[in-house]
Amino acid sequence: MFSKIEIFDMARGLLGHSAARQSVIAQNMANADTPGFRARDMAAFSDSYRVAEPDLRPTRPGHIMGGGDATAPARLHDSPGRSAPNGNTVSLENEMIRALDVSRQHEMALSVYRSSLNILRSSLGRQ
Amino acid sequence: MNDFARASVISASGMQAQADRLRHVSENIANADTPGYHRKTVSFQSVVERGRASGEVTSGPVRLDQSALAQIYDPGHPMADETGHYAGSNVDLVIEIADAREAQRSYDANLKLFDQSRQMSRALLELLRR
Numbered sequence: 005m006f007s008k009i010e011i012f013d014m015a016r017g018l019l020g021h022s023a024a025r026q027s028v029i030a031q032n033m034a035n036a037d038t039p040g041f042r043a044r045d046m047a048a049f050s051d052s053y054r055v056a057e058p059d060l061r062p063t064r065p066g067h068i069m070g071g072g073d074a075t076a077p078a079r080l081h082d083s084p085g086r087s088a089p090n091g092n093t094v095s096l097e098n099e100m101i102r103a104l105d106v107s108r109q110h111e112m113a114l115s116v117y118r119s120s121l122n123i124l125r126s127s128l129g130r131q
Numbered sequence: 132m133n134d135f136a137r138a139s140v141i142s143a144s145g146m147q148a149q150a151d152r153l154r155h156v157s158e159n160i161a162n163a164d165t166p167g168y169h170r171k172t173v174s175f176q177s178v179v180e181r182g183r184a185s186g187e188v189t190s191g192p193v194r195l196d197q198s199a200l201a202q203i204y205d206p207g208h209p210m211a212d213e214t215g216h217y218a219g220s221n222v223d224l225v226i227e228i229a230d231a232r233e234a235q236r237s238y239d240a241n242l243k244l245f246d247q248s249r250q251m252s253r254a255l256l257e258l259l260r261r
Contacts, residue, residue, distance in 0.1 A: 023134035030138035031186035034145030
């Protein structure tokens with residue numbers, strides 16, 4: 005019953021998105037000095053959340069579905085950046101900004117989740 | 132493996148690779164005055180597991196810098212040839228220090244991200260309390 009409440013779904017989707025994005029950023033950071041490595045990033049949550057909702061139904065095995073559920077992994081794309089002489093496009097500064105963005109996003113999702121939980125709890129008459 | 136654990140493992144591999152690089156830099160600096168020493172360089176490469184990149188990084192094989200050795204004039208040196216020169220090392224301290232700085236910077240960045248992953252997963256577990 006409670007699993008279908010939209011705001012919980014959305015908060016969970018945002019949590020999953022920020023966790024996945026964190027690991028993409030970790031990959032970029034770890035490979036900041038690997039020759040020929042191209043920095044990657046995930047699509048923003050606002051773009052991937054609605055897209056993931058299934059409007060079309062697969063009726064044959066050959067049909068390709070756009071997503072599935074809200075926590076489906078967003079596609080990775082090259083993030084633009086100047087490349088170093090060895091072909092590496094990671095910029096530590098950009099990655100720092102992204103990491104900050106991710107932690108802010110994660111915190112927001114947690115707050116939304118927690119306060120929704122509090123509302124549910126008080127509607128049950130408990131503190 | 133969940134995303135936070137994966138992110139931590141990847142950050143740790145980055146730190147490991149940078150520490151390895153720093154070790155070679157210190158080896159070079161320690162041998163800056165060793166006659167005939169070629170400076171060691173180490174390159175980074177992505178780890179491939181089961182045919183696809185796992186996102187981790189590792190330091191590649193050690194290579195020797197083949198640029199010419201410095202010729203040092205010291206007729207009293209036991210290795211000096213008839214012109215009074217002997218081959219020193221090709222270590223340039225300025226390059227090594229710059230390399231060490233860069234390794235430290237990358238190490239710090241990885242450490243910071245490791246810490247952030249830890250904090251994020253801890254905040255997630257905080258939800259379970261109460």
